Amino acid sequence: MSTQAEVPFTFVLPQEKAPKPKAIVIAGLVKENPTLKMVLGCCPTLAVTTAAPNGLGLGLATALVLTMSNFVISLLRNVIPDKVRIPSYIVIIAGFVTIIMYVLKAYFPALDKSLGIYIPLIVANCILLARAEMFASKFGPFSSALDGLAMGIGFTIALFSIATVREILGNGTWFGIPLTPHFFSPAVLLILPPGGFLAFGIVMVIMNYLTRGKVGGDVACATCNPDDGHCAPDSILGGKK
Amino acid sequence: MSELGTIVGQILITMLSAILVENLVLSRFLGMCPFLGVTQKTSTAAGMGVAVAAVLMIVAALAWIVNVTLLVPNNLEFLQTMSYILIIAAVVQFLETVLRKFIPPLYKALGIYLPLITTNCAVLGIPLINTQRGYDFGMTLVYTLGAGLGFAMALVLFSGVRERMAKSDVPASLQGVSGALFAATLVSMSFFGFQGLFAK
Amino acid sequence: MREILKPALVLLAICVAIAAVLAVVYQVTKPIIAQRAADDLKAAMHAVLPQAESFQDLYFDDADAKVKAFTVTPAQAQLVKALPVAAEGGIQMLQISQGKSANGTAVGYVFTSLSSGYAPDGVHVTVGIDTTGKITGVRIGDQNETPGLGSKVLALDGPYLKQYKNLTPTSANGSYLTLVKNKPASAPPEQIDAVTGATFTSRAVWRAVEASVEAAHAEMSLGGQS
Numbered sequence: 239m240s241t242q243a244e245v246p247f248t249f250v251l252p253q254e255k256a257p258k259p260k261a262i263v264i265a266g267l268v269k270e271n272p273t274l275k276m277v278l279g280c281c282p283t284l285a286v287t288t289a290a291p292n293g294l295g296l297g298l299a300t301a302l303v304l305t306m307s308n309f310v311i312s313l314l315r316n317v318i319p320d321k322v323r324i325p326s327y328i329v330i331i332a333g334f335v336t337i338i339m340y341v342l343k344a345y346f347p348a349l350d351k352s353l354g355i356y357i358p359l360i361v362a363n364c365i366l367l368a369r370a371e372m373f374a375s376k377f378g379p380f381s382s383a384l385d386g387l388a389m390g391i392g393f394t395i396a397l398f399s400i401a402t403v404r405e406i407l408g409n410g411t412w413f414g415i416p417l418t419p420h421f422f423s424p425a426v427l428l429i430l431p432p433g434g435f436l437a438f439g440i441v442m443v444i445m446n447y448l449t450r451g452k453v454g455g456d457v458a459c460a461t462c463n464p465d466d467g468h469c470a471p472d473s474i475l476g477g478k479k
Numbered sequence: 480m481s482e483l484g485t486i487v488g489q490i491l492i493t494m495l496s497a498i499l500v501e502n503l504v505l506s507r508f509l510g511m512c513p514f515l516g517v518t519q520k521t522s523t524a525a526g527m528g529v530a531v532a533a534v535l536m537i538v539a540a541l542a543w544i545v546n547v548t549l550l551v552p553n554n555l556e557f558l559q560t561m562s563y564i565l566i567i568a569a570v571v572q573f574l575e576t577v578l579r580k581f582i583p584p585l586y587k588a589l590g591i592y593l594p595l596i597t598t599n600c601a602v603l604g605i606p607l608i609n610t611q612r613g614y615d616f617g618m619t620l621v622y623t624l625g626a627g628l629g630f631a632m633a634l635v636l637f638s639g640v641r642e643r644m645a646k647s648d649v650p651a652s653l654q655g656v657s658g659a660l661f662a663a664t665l666v667s668m669s670f671f672g673f674q675g676l677f678a679k
Numbered sequence: 680m681r682e683i684l685k686p687a688l689v690l691l692a693i694c695v696a697i698a699a700v701l702a703v704v705y706q707v708t709k710p711i712i713a714q715r716a717a718d719d720l721k722a723a724m725h726a727v728l729p730q731a732e733s734f735q736d737l738y739f740d741d742a743d744a745k746v747k748a749f750t751v752t753p754a755q756a757q758l759v760k761a762l763p764v765a766a767e768g769g770i771q772m773l774q775i776s777q778g779k780s781a782n783g784t785a786v787g788y789v790f791t792s793l794s795s796g797y798a799p800d801g802v803h804v805t806v807g808i809d810t811t812g813k814i815t816g817v818r819i820g821d822q823n824e825t826p827g828l829g830s831k832v833l834a835l836d837g838p839y840l841k842q843y844k845n846l847t848p849t850s851a852n853g854s855y856l857t858l859v860k861n862k863p864a865s866a867p868p869e870q871i872d873a874v875t876g877a878t879f880t881s882r883a884v885w886r887a888v889e890a891s892v893e894a895a896h897a898e899m900s901l902g903g904q905s
Contacts, residue, residue: 277515277656280511280512280515281509281510281511281600282508283511285507285508285509317689318689318693319685319686319689322687322689324568324597325565325690326690326693328564328565328597329564329565329690329693329694330693330697332560332564332565332697333561333697333700333701335560336701336704337700337704340557340704340705340708341708343708344708344711344712344715347715347719355604355607358560358603358607359509359600359603359607361560361564361603362598362599362600362602362603362604363598363600364512364598367597367598430671431505431667431670431671432664432665432667432668432671433664434508434667435660435661435663435664435667436661438660439657439661439664442656442660443652443657446651446652446653446655446657447652556705557702557704557705558698558701561694561697561698
């Protein structure tokens with residue numbers, strides 16, 4: 239960690255100015271959409287998208303945590319020593335996640351029950367650490383909060399769309415309201431575990447086709463090293479030697 | 480004697496169900512990222528699988544001790560998530576330093592995977608599940624071992640599928656993650672067959 | 680020295696600050712969460728035993744008495760508690776409550792049990808039985824069954840749970856109700872038709888009802904109508 243940390247991150251050129259708000263929003267929603275373009279945070283994308291309210295709920299919870307953690311991390315970016323950067327970010331993120339968890343338990347118990355363990359697992363969602371490292375540790379608190387919100391909404395849109403498709407085709411309902419006529423028997427497979435892979439696979443194919451290229455390639459979050467925000471060397475990926 | 484039999488049976492059922500029925504990756508969707516990210520080659524998949532399984536055991540044991548001796552007696556359950564993720568970060572950092580210094584060959588083999596484990600939701604998910612289910616120390620170890628083995632097995636099996644896919648002529652839109660997801664659908668479906676294994 | 684101390688202190692300060700905030704959030708939300716859980720439980724009990732106005736827990740603190748009323752032995756009960764996937768007889772009785780009418784007379788019992796089905800965490804089944812032994816309602820609480828398949832069984836007003844309502848089962852050959860597949864129309868109502876494709880979940884619920892009926896009979900023959 240110590241040797242890598244001395245290498246400045248190369249994604250942002252040595253300019254200090256944060257991107258314009260419009261650019262931040264477009265990046266979060268479309269250009270760098272965390273789920274569809276960067277393929278980050280795939281666990282919740284597959285696990286909670288069995289019903290539209292779950293997808294929406296977890297998306298919004300993540301967006302809220304991301305906005306707040308980005309804001310606070312940015313405020314503290316000059317106070318936190320480089321050496322304990324990652325643990326500090328993790329603790330701040332875990333704090334906000336726990337707050338959201340108790341608020342959900344108290345005021346939205348049904349949502350809390352259906353999301354279960356995936357609420358505390360927001361902590362391990364790589365989107366949060368990635369945004370802290372790539373954005374909040376470099377730019378001001380308001381830009382960072384906006385970045386968190388935009389990325390969070392982008393994540394929510396992806397989750398919500400996948401969940402909508404899965405719920406309608408797999409269960410014949412949307413938000414629990416029966417939609418399909420009686421002669422249509424829903425394909426239960428779509429809300430079972432294999433259906434998660436299938437639905438996400440179809441979405442990725444469409445994204446690939448639309449962008450005429452590999453979306454995110456094979457660089458999923460597993461390959462993003464939280465220690466330095468770099469992606470793992472090609473030798474791990476097994477691509478080039 | 481029959482008591483011993485019950486205990487052994489209980490251990491076996493817990494372990495097998497953690498490996499097959501509740502497979503971390505294929506039915507609980509935990510640890511998706513390494514599952515999609517580092518399964519292009521069987522050797523790397525095996526390395527990642529072993530690294531995660533090893534870290535899981537240490538983390539789950541420490542998390543149990545911290546939870547039972549520090550958090551629960553002092554009504555500090557609200558610090559669970561935070562302490563667990565700190566344990567993970569500390570264990571990863573510690574292993575990296577120790578392996579690099581004292582066992583360089585092992586570090587060469589597994590070291591590159593270690594930093595990636597901090598944000599692996601399987602490693603955080605398993606201690607949380609153990610706590611939720613109220614497992615005692617022994618059951619925590621048994622379930623965690625099963626979960627880690629299941630994770631490693633899923634990664635290795637899936638890397639086999641992907642190595643074959645790499646040699647086939649796949650349409651451009653299906654290369655990379657999207658194609659992998661379709662393959663994962665089939666692997667997951669075959670694991671779904673284990674679902675009724677222990678139900679009576 | 681300073682180089683090591685400063686980062687450690689900053690990290691510690693962040694941890695303490697976050698922990699303090701969490702402590703406040705926890706204290707504020709704790710009573711709300713507890714109240715909600717109590718309300719949910721009362722609503723679930725009222726739904727299966729509508730004639731009761733208030734509920735009193737029986738045997739709640741006495742683990743031995745809880746087990747005695749059932750064919751499940753203490754060893755089995757212990758096993759069931761720890762097993763992720765239950766063995767045969769995988770019923771864990773969580774709570775038995777006596778329902779009382781407005782003037783304080785006992786009108787029946789509510790049994791809440793955890794039954795293991797298809798999924799490892801099982802199904803919570805709440806069964807209401809009145810003092811004549813009639814099943815007044817069966818309801819499913821927390822469940823982690825497979826979405827879709829198992830959920831068919833769990834629909835509150837669904838055909839599966841309706842089968843139990845208003846039955847007054849009596850013991851025959853050691854069991855009260857039987858579970859069958861593809862029940863013929865001529866079969867007696869004591870035969871419960873399993874949902875096709877969700878046999879395990881159907882069976883988990885049936886076993887919980889069976890255990891509850893058994894417990895109710897044991898309780899009533901012990902003169903528990905007071």
